[in-house]
Amino acid sequence: xxxxxxxxxxxxxxxxxxxxxxxxxxxxxxxxxxxxxxxxxxxxxxxxxxxxxxxxxxxxxxxxxxxxxxxxxxxxxxxxxxxxxxxxxxxxxxxxxxxxxxxxxxxxxxxxxxxxxxxxxxxxxxxxxxxxxxxxxxxxxxxxxxxxxxxxxxxxxxxxxxxxxxxxxxxxxxxxxxxxxxxxxxxxxxxxxxxxxxxxxxxxxxxxxxxxxxxxxxxxxxxxxxxxxxxxxxxxxxxxxxxxxxxxxxxxxxxxxxxxxxxxxxxxxxxxxxxxxxxxxxxxxxxxxxxxxxxxxxxxxxxxxxxxxxxxxxxxxxxxxxxxxxxxxxxxxxxxxxxxxxxxxxxxxxxxxxxxxxxxxxxxxxxxxxxxxxxxxxxxxxxxxxxxxxxxxxxxxxxxxxxxxxxxxxxxxxxxxxxxxxxxxxxxxxxxxxxxxxxxxxxxxxxxxxxxxxxxxxxxxxxxxxxxxxxxxxxxxxxxxxxxxxxxxxxxxxxxxxxxxxxxxxxxxxxxxxxxxxxxxxxxxxxxxxxxxxxxxxxxxxxxxxxxxxxxxxxxxxxxxxxxxxxxxxxxxxxxxxxxxxxxxxxxxxxxxxxxxxxxxxxxxxxxxxxxxxxxxxxxxxxxxxxxxxxxxxxxxxxxxxxxxxxxxxxxxxxxxxxxxxxxxxxxxxxxxxxxxxxxxxxxxxxxxxxxxxxxxxxxxxxxxxxx
Numbered sequence: 001x002x003x004x005x006x007x008x009x010x011x012x013x014x015x016x017x018x019x020x021x022x023x024x025x026x027x028x029x030x031x032x033x034x035x036x037x038x039x040x041x042x043x044x045x046x047x048x049x050x051x052x053x054x055x056x057x058x059x060x061x062x063x064x065x066x067x068x069x070x071x072x073x074x075x076x077x078x079x080x081x082x083x084x085x086x087x088x089x090x091x092x093x094x095x096x097x098x099x100x101x102x103x104x105x106x107x108x109x110x111x112x113x114x115x116x117x118x119x120x121x122x123x124x125x126x127x128x129x130x131x132x133x134x135x136x137x138x139x140x141x142x143x144x145x146x147x148x149x150x151x152x153x154x155x156x157x158x159x160x161x162x163x164x165x166x167x168x169x170x171x172x173x174x175x176x177x178x179x180x181x182x183x184x185x186x187x188x189x190x191x192x193x194x195x196x197x198x199x200x201x202x203x204x205x206x207x208x209x210x211x212x213x214x215x216x217x218x219x220x221x222x223x224x225x226x227x228x229x230x231x232x233x234x235x236x237x238x239x240x241x242x243x244x245x246x247x248x249x250x251x252x253x254x255x256x257x258x259x260x261x262x263x264x265x266x267x268x269x270x271x272x273x274x275x276x277x278x279x280x281x282x283x284x285x286x287x288x289x290x291x292x293x294x295x296x297x298x299x300x301x302x303x304x305x306x307x308x309x310x311x312x313x314x315x316x317x318x319x320x321x322x323x324x325x326x327x328x329x330x331x332x333x334x335x336x337x338x339x340x341x342x343x344x345x346x347x348x349x350x351x352x353x354x355x356x357x358x359x360x361x362x363x364x365x366x367x368x369x370x371x372x373x374x375x376x377x378x379x380x381x382x383x384x385x386x387x388x389x390x391x392x393x394x395x396x397x398x399x400x401x402x403x404x405x406x407x408x409x410x411x412x413x414x415x416x417x418x419x420x421x422x423x424x425x426x427x428x429x430x431x432x433x434x435x436x437x438x439x440x441x442x443x444x445x446x447x448x449x450x451x452x453x454x455x456x457x458x459x460x461x462x463x464x465x466x467x468x469x470x471x472x473x474x475x476x477x478x479x480x481x482x483x484x485x486x487x488x489x490x491x492x493x494x495x496x497x498x499x500x501x502x503x504x505x506x507x508x509x510x511x512x513x514x515x516x517x518x519x520x521x522x523x524x525x526x527x528x529x530x531x532x533x534x535x536x537x538x539x540x541x542x543x544x545x546x547x548x549x550x551x552x553x554x555x556x557x558x559x560x561x562x563x564x565x566x567x568x569x570x571x572x573x574x575x576x577x578x579x580x581x582x583x584x585x586x587x588x589x590x591x592x593x594x595x596x597x598x599x600x601x602x603x604x605x606x607x608x609x610x611x612x613x614x615x616x617x618x619x620x621x622x623x624x625x626x627x628x629x630x631x632x633x634x635x636x637x638x639x640x641x642x643x644x645x646x647x648x649x650x651x652x653x654x655x656x657x658x659x660x661x662x663x664x665x666x667x668x669x670x671x672x673x674x675x676x677x678x679x680x681x682x683x684x685x686x687x688x689x690x691x692x693x694x695x696x697x698x699x700x701x702x703x704x705x706x707x708x
Contacts, residue, residue, distance in 0.1 A: 002263065003299045005307040008049035010057035015045040017061040018068050025122065026115040027072045032079050034072065043312055044068050050304030051181075052188045052297070062126060063188055069119040070177060073147070076116055091638075094147050100124060101140045103133075131187065134195040139183040146177045161626070162233050162242045164619035166570060167563065169212060169524055172234065176218065178211030185297035191290030197281050201510070202273040203291075205525065209266040210298045212524060214305055216259040220252060221309040243619065244612075254602075258523070261601065263302070265522040270295050272517075343519055345600065347589030353675045354581040355610060360618040361571070361664045362625075363657040366412035367405075370419045374404035377420045378427055385480065386473035387427070392435050397681055400671035403427050409662020410539060421484055425542070428477045429504060429535040435474065436508045437515065437588070444516050446509065453505045460498045462491060485542075500537040507532035511592050520591050520600045527570065533592065534576060536569040543655045550648040554639055560631035567624040568656045572663040574617040578610065579667040582675065587682050621660075628653055 008014075019039060022028055028036050048064040055063065081090035093116075100109050100120040107125050112118035128136050163171065173179055186192050197203055219226075219236035226232035236258075240251040274295070278288045368374075382388055382398055393401075407414075407422040414422060440449035452474075459467045459479040464487065470476035478501075486494045507529055514521055521529070531537065555561055577584075577594040584590035594616075598609040632653070636646055671677040 001303055001306050002267070003303040005050055005303040006053035006300070008053045008055065008060055010060045011045055011049040013057045014048060014060045014064045015043075018045050018064045021061075021065050021122075022068050022072070025069075025119045027068070027119065030076065030115055033076050039068070041312075042071065043308070044071060046311065047305065047308035050307045051301040052185075053300055053304065055188045059188055062123075063184055065119075066123055066127075066184060069116070069123060070146070070180070072119065073116050076114075097147050098140075098144060101143060103136055103140065127187065132192060132195075134198065135183070135186060135192050138198065139180070142180040142183055146180045160233075162239060164616065164623055165236075165239055165243055166527055166616065166620065167567070167623055168234070168236065168239045170563070170566065171559075172215045172236070173208060173211045176211065176215040178214040179207055181214070181301060182207045182210060182298060185301060186294055189290075189293045189297045191293045193291055193294060194281075194283060194287050197277055197283065197291075200277055200281075201506070202269050202277045205269045205273075206266060206295065206298065208528075209262045209269065209522075209525075210302065212262040213259050213266065213302060216255050216262065217306060217309065220255060220259075223248075223252070243615070257601070261522050262524065265525055266298070268519075272513075343517070345518070345520055345591060345596070347591075348586060351582055351586045351606060354579055354583075354673060355607070356578060357610065357614045359575060359578070359614065359664060360621050361575075361660055362621070363661045365409060365661045365665050366658060367662075367665075368408040368412050368414050368419050370414070370416045371404055371408040373416055374407060374419045374423045375399075375402070378404050378423045381420075381424050382427055382431075382477075385477040387431050387477060390435070390473055392438055393431060398427070400677055400681070401430065402666070402670040402672075403430060405670060406662055406666035409665050410543070410659050412658055412662075421481065422542070424477070424481050425485070425538065426535075428474070428481055429538060431477075432474060432505070432508065433533070433535075436512060437590075441512055441515050446512055446516060449509055449512055453502075453509060456505050457498070457502060460486070460494075460501060462486075462494050462498065497538075497541050500541040503532045503537050504535050514591055518591070520597055523594075523597050523601050526592065526594065526597045527573075530573040530577075530592070530594070531566065531569045534569075534573045536572060539659065540565055540569065543652070543659065550645050551652060552639060552641070552645060555635060555641070555645075555649065558635050558639075560627050560635050564624060564627045564632070564653075565656070567620045567627065568660050570620040571617055571624070571660050574613055574620070575660075575664055575667055578613060578617070579673045581606075581610075583673050583678055587678050624656070 019036070022034075022039055023036075028034055028039065044067045045060075045064045048060060048067055052060060052063055077090065077093070080086070081093065096110075096113070096117065097120060100112070100117055101124055102109060107128075109121050109124075110117075112121050128139075131139075193203055216236050223235055223237045226235050227238050232238075236255045237248065237251050240246070240254050241248060244251060244254065246254075274291065277283070278291075283291070379395060379398060382393070383395070387393060388395055388398065403426040404419070404423040407419055407426055411419060411422050436449060440446065440452075455471065455475060456478060459470070459475050460482045461467055467475075467479035467482070470479055482498075482501075486497060489497070510529055511533055574594055581593055581595050584593045585596060590596075594613050595606065595609045598604070598612050599606065602609065602612070604612075632649065636649065641649070667673065672681075
């Protein structure tokens with residue numbers, strides 16, 4: 001906890017106001033949820049006074065009322081629906097709440113039927129008039145996520161299922177409410193994040209890392225209450241107990257390590273990424289000061305939330321003030337050993353051949369019959385585009401990599417032209433992934449790399465106009481595959497595809513920045529960014545646009561569908577990291593490999609880290625199977641999908657199965673990751689100095705470091 005806690009001087013005013021407000025809303029009249037003594041002992045005004053130390057009395061009262069409401073909602077939902085497992089009743093309750101968050105100038109609402117609705121109606125009209133439309137939309141979305149994803153927790157309790165760590169971190173951001181809290185921080189400090197940067201990676205990472213730290217801290221304090229009393233399964237300590245197969249204290253220590261890592265990610269992003277972000281988007285000084293006030297508000301929330309947990313009776317037992325909760329920092333943690341490890345990796349060390357466990361991919365492989373033709377076509381296309389003239393690849397390497405084999409598994413039903421085009425996309429993305437470290441990584445020229453990425457957007461015109469003349473082989477190749485792919489697409493599909501390409505290219509900049517700083521990334525940040533660096537967004541977009549035309553947008557935007565795609569994507573990226581360990585660690589000096597990230601985070605050896613990554617990959621695959629079997633049918637029923645849409649959804653799920661099966665088959669049979677191929681691909685080109693020839697003159701042979 002690097003920030004000092006401070007207390008707002010208007011605490012007593014907030015206490016008196018919030019007690020009366022809860023009574024007026026009927027929250028103290030609901031039997032079995034709260035009595036006034038419960039409200040007083042939880043002391044939410046104290047929490048808000050610690051987490052918002054600088055706002056005036058009126059603002060503190062408003063913020064406190066929001067927290068009284070959200071905690072009442074949580075406890076009411078527990079008593080009314082979680083304990084009884086009433087999924088239908090919980091859904092009906094949640095379906096009414098968006099009506100009490102109108103977005104336009106007309107703030108009229110239905111008549112509230114319970115204290116939750118009454119509180120939300122009152123708070124909405126007191127809060128939104130002073131905020132922009134962009135802030136309203138973001139805050140309403142985070143509020144809906146907070147409310148609706150309670151059904152996810154309820155479903156997990158009903159099935160007796162403990163989520164895996166990746167799923168847990170992602171879903172906890174919604175059900176835990178910290179992103180919602182971040183929106184209230186903007187309100188409390190009287191500043192908004194400008195709309196043009198609100199969706200950027202740095203602002204997203206600040207919110208996510210803030211949220212993760214808040215939630216993991218809460219899990220440490222609330223373990224006894226949630227797991228012992230409530231039968232709750234959404235607790236990080238329990239998740240890691242189950243996933244790592246360890247005791248409670250060991251799991252709690254791991255949770256605290258992850259909490260510390262997320263705090264350090266917050267600091268790293270705030271100190272290294274905000275300044276360049278302001279320059280890139282032309283943020284004026286006043287707006288920049290507002291963003292920094294928001295960042296300071298998030299820091300205040302961290303320290304204040306910690307202080308409140310130490311004092312509130314909501315979580316801790318009677319010995320709370322006399323002892324530390326589970327997982328509090330040890331001396332070595334305070335000395336920053338984990339942070340130092342992230343910067344002290346020795347590159348290019350010998351690790352030996354990658355060890356490949358028996359990976360859990362329970363789907364049958366299918367391959368396109370047009371594979372051989374696509375192989376010949378891809379070599380010709382890469383040669384024509386100039387991709388074999390830059391020193392990054394030669395024709396032998398391209399044949400060894402065998403990207404059409406991957407495309408043939410990803411698209412087993414594709415015709416000859418479609419398979420060739422898919423192979424060209426894979427060739428372009430894989431070439432770019434190899435090109436950026438060689439051209440920009442060795443020169444540490446992040447500015448030039450950013451210019452290159454910005455130019456890629458111009459190669460993908462949305463209006464069907466010709467792309468500008470290419471400056472290099474990558475631009476020429478991108479303009480070619482874009483024109484052939486986007487031409488038949490409607491405008492909204494073009495935008496989606498271009499966004500996926502841009503997301504992949506921008507993720508290469510994130511990798512370069514870490515390489516330049518020589519920093520092994522935070523494990524949560526790594527897993528989430530890996531979906532982009534692997535090109536998953538691109539290949540998934542192509543699959544969705546081809547196979548999901550009759551699937552409503554609401555299905556793709558639903559929580560289960562997003563979780564489904566994330567789970568199968570993570571399987572593909574983890575397969576790649578397992579196979580590419582030797583290539584990346586020994587031959588390329590790479591820092592972006594999940595096995596290495598786990599080694600650094602848990603301070604363990606290669607076999608132990610490999611076991612954890614393999615287990616995570618299998619866990620993500622089981623999560624995929626769980627969603628298909630149990631959650632997608634609920635989405636279909638909730639949205640009343642017709643038979644055609646359901647068939648298209650089933651077909652899209654088959655596409656995802658083909659995707660991961662094709663990924664695994666390619667890794668097993670291409671010549672990119674085995675040690676013999678690695679030594680061949682990374683052998684420096686040789687040339688002879690001028691001078692004598694013949695017997696005894698081999699000492700004149702010199703080696704020049706190649707680009708490949």
